[in-house]
Amino acid sequence: MADMQHAHEIENGADTPKARAIIRATLRNVSSRNLSLTLFTQKIRNEYQHSQDTMGIPSRAIFSQAFHYSAFAISSLFSASLQHYFASKWILVISTLLFAVYHLGFFYINSYYFYFSQVLMGFAYSLYNNGEGAYLAEHSSRRTIESNTGIETAVGHSSMFVGGIVLFLIFYLIPQGTTQAASHYRSFSEDQIQAIYGMFFAISLLAIITFALLPKKQYSSSIASNSPRIIPTFKTNMKNLGKAFIHPNMILLSFTFLYMGFLVSFFLGIYPTTLSFTASLVKDVYIVALYSMFVGLAELSGGVFIRPMIKKIVNYKLHVVMIVHVITVVAAMTLFQLSIPERSTIEPNDGSSLWLTPNRVLACVIGYLIGMGDFTLTMARVIICQVAVPANRNEVFSLTRIYQCISSCIVLFLSSYMTVTCWTTVMMVGMVIGVTTFLIVVWRTSPANVVSPKYITPQLKSSPSTKAICSTIQTA
Numbered sequence: 001m002a003d004m005q006h007a008h009e010i011e012n013g014a015d016t017p018k019a020r021a022i023i024r025a026t027l028r029n030v031s032s033r034n035l036s037l038t039l040f041t042q043k044i045r046n047e048y049q050h051s052q053d054t055m056g057i058p059s060r061a062i063f064s065q066a067f068h069y070s071a072f073a074i075s076s077l078f079s080a081s082l083q084h085y086f087a088s089k090w091i092l093v094i095s096t097l098l099f100a101v102y103h104l105g106f107f108y109i110n111s112y113y114f115y116f117s118q119v120l121m122g123f124a125y126s127l128y129n130n131g132e133g134a135y136l137a138e139h140s141s142r143r144t145i146e147s148n149t150g151i152e153t154a155v156g157h158s159s160m161f162v163g164g165i166v167l168f169l170i171f172y173l174i175p176q177g178t179t180q181a182a183s184h185y186r187s188f189s190e191d192q193i194q195a196i197y198g199m200f201f202a203i204s205l206l207a208i209i210t211f212a213l214l215p216k217k218q219y220s221s222s223i224a225s226n227s228p229r230i231i232p233t234f235k236t237n238m239k240n241l242g243k244a245f246i247h248p249n250m251i252l253l254s255f256t257f258l259y260m261g262f263l264v265s266f267f268l269g270i271y272p273t274t275l276s277f278t279a280s281l282v283k284d285v286y287i288v289a290l291y292s293m294f295v296g297l298a299e300l301s302g303g304v305f306i307r308p309m310i311k312k313i314v315n316y317k318l319h320v321v322m323i324v325h326v327i328t329v330v331a332a333m334t335l336f337q338l339s340i341p342e343r344s345t346i347e348p349n350d351g352s353s354l355w356l357t358p359n360r361v362l363a364c365v366i367g368y369l370i371g372m373g374d375f376t377l378t379m380a381r382v383i384i385c386q387v388a389v390p391a392n393r394n395e396v397f398s399l400t401r402i403y404q405c406i407s408s409c410i411v412l413f414l415s416s417y418m419t420v421t422c423w424t425t426v427m428m429v430g431m432v433i434g435v436t437t438f439l440i441v442v443w444r445t446s447p448a449n450v451v452s453p454k455y456i457t458p459q460l461k462s463s464p465s466t467k468a469i470c471s472t473i474q475t476a
Contacts, residue, residue, distance in 0.1 A: 064118045065412050071122025073405045076398040079126040081237040083134050083394050089214040091131035096211055098124035100204035106197040126401060133397040135214070137386055160371065161296025167289035170195045244392035244399055249444060252437040253388060257400045259434030260377055261407030262426060263329070267295065267370045270415065270423060274340050278358050279350035287360055291367040298371025306376065318380055318442045322435050325376035329431055332369035335362060337424045345420055380438065387445045 082091060102117045102124070174191050244250050275287050306324060310317040339358045341351035356362060385396045411418075418426070 064115060066409075067115050067118040068122045069405045069409050069412070071119040072126050073122075073402050075123045075126040076129075076402045076405070077241065078237065079123075079130050079398060081394075082127070083130060088131045088134035088138060089211060091127050092135065092214070093208055093211045095124045095127035095131060096204055096207045098127070100201055100208065103197045103201040103204055106194060126398070129401050130394060130397050133382065133385060134394065136382060137393060159296065160292050160299060164289045164291070164293030164296060166199055167196070167292060168286055170199075171285050171289060240392050241395045241398070244389050244395035247389045247392070249388040249441045250396060250399060252441050253384065253400075254403050254437075256434040256438040256441075257381070257403035258407045259430035260381065260400075261404035262411065262430050263370075263374065263377065264404065265408050265411040265415075266423065266427060267367075267374060270345055270411075271336065271366065271370070274344040274420075275358075275363055277344045277346075277348045278341055279348070281358055281360075281363075282348075284360060287363055290360060291363045294364040294367035295371035295374070298368040299375045302372055302375035302379070306379070318383065319439065321376050321380050322439060325373050325380070326431065326435060328369045328376070329373040329427070332366050332373060333424050333427050335366050335369070337420060339366075340420050342420050345418060345423055346416060384438065384441060384445070388441055 086094070098120045102121050105113045105117045170192055174189070174195055272288050272291060275281050275291065281287055306321065310320060313320055335356070338354050339356040339362050341349055341353050341358075343349050343351060381400060385400060386393060389396050
């Protein structure tokens with residue numbers, strides 16, 4: 001009977017058909033593009049300003065990032081509880097509205113609004129993170145979570161590709177001023193900054209509309225539907241966050257998420273900065289845009305090649321994803337070490353690289369490799385967060401970003417002292433530890449280890465609903 005019910009749900013689209021998943025991912029792509037473009041350009045600009053500090057005196061870039069990360073970390077403590085009061089699609093709408101307010105401020109900027117908008121960005125990013133995970137859980141079952149996450153990650157992360165095209169066009173249509181052209185490193189003019197954020201504001205308005213049009217229906221076989229919907233008090237929310245924090249799976253995954261923070265900071269801020277601080281590349285005004293395009297191209301191709309590959313694999317799906325991640329990141333960091341002058345992560349210089357001459361082609365290759373590494377790790381993160389601590393899934397998504405925030409703050413204050421070799425060492429050590437702990441959690445949460453006789457009482461065995469759940473898990 002349970003098998004017939006499960007088959008009926010699949011026939012009526014309850015098990016998240018491929019076509020509907022693609023439609024949802026495409027709609028969400030507009031806002032994902034908005035988010036990634038914002039963070040990409042914000043980090044590059046702040047890295048430029050950060051590196052212009054003299055005599056160790058912090059600049060506005062450091063303070064603004066501190067405001068951003070602090071707001072993000074604090075709001076992550078309670079943003080998960082908002083999902084008990086608002087539908088996930090409306091949480092996404094609210095977060096995108098805050099992004100729009102942030103972008104609008106760059107046309108009439110002042111110090112007060114600048115710092116206030118950084119707080120808005122931190123809060124918006126926290127909301128977006130939780131809304132994204134919740135919406136995916138409401139429209140995916142254990143059988144379809146890997147496939148749907150692959151679609152979502154590939155289409156959503158096409159933002160880097162589109163962002164590269166936008167930057168390329170802006171740099172072409174709005175040439176550098178005399179001051180920027182005479183500089184020893186690549187910088188943005190105010191006209192270029194306003195053009196970039198004007199485009200972000202337009203995309204934000206479109207994203208608000210598309211999010212509002214997202215389908216709201218939660219499928220009966222989804223991961224979220226198997227969790228009780230109880231509106232907790234603030235005290236209960238904090239207890240749930242604490243339970244998730246001390247859960248063995250979350251303790252293990254903390255190393256993975258700290259490493260993820262380093263990886264994101266590296267490919268969004270550190271490496272683009274080295275392209276601008278390397279003397280032989282300073283005249284190539286399009287290199288950052290091309291780098292962004294190839295990062296996005298890797299994210300898109302990940303959905304085309306990685307997703308079909310894991311669908312054909314019966315077991316060890318996440319293991320294969322992480323193997324691809326390790327190969328691409330090791331290759332990218334090797335090229336980074338061999339082609340970038342030692343101090344280009346810290347200051348403009350005309351030093352020589354270790355072996356390879358830095359050029360546009362190498363930047364694009366590194367961009368593609370690191371983009372594939374980001375795709376695989378992001379996809380793996382979304383999947384593991386659904387099953388690592390099922391009873392506190394929303395809190396897990398919040399904690400992932402808190403850990404990333406911590407590692408990003410570390411990068412913020414230490415990047416002025418970290419050379420190329422230092423960065424390579426940190427990334428390699430972080431990858432080994434992060435991937436190892438991730439695979440341990442994958443083993444702990446596999447159906448063969450979770451669904452065992454000791455968890456099934458005699459009363460539950462006779463329950464029709466339990467039979468249906470077990471049938472769904474076995475199908476996965």
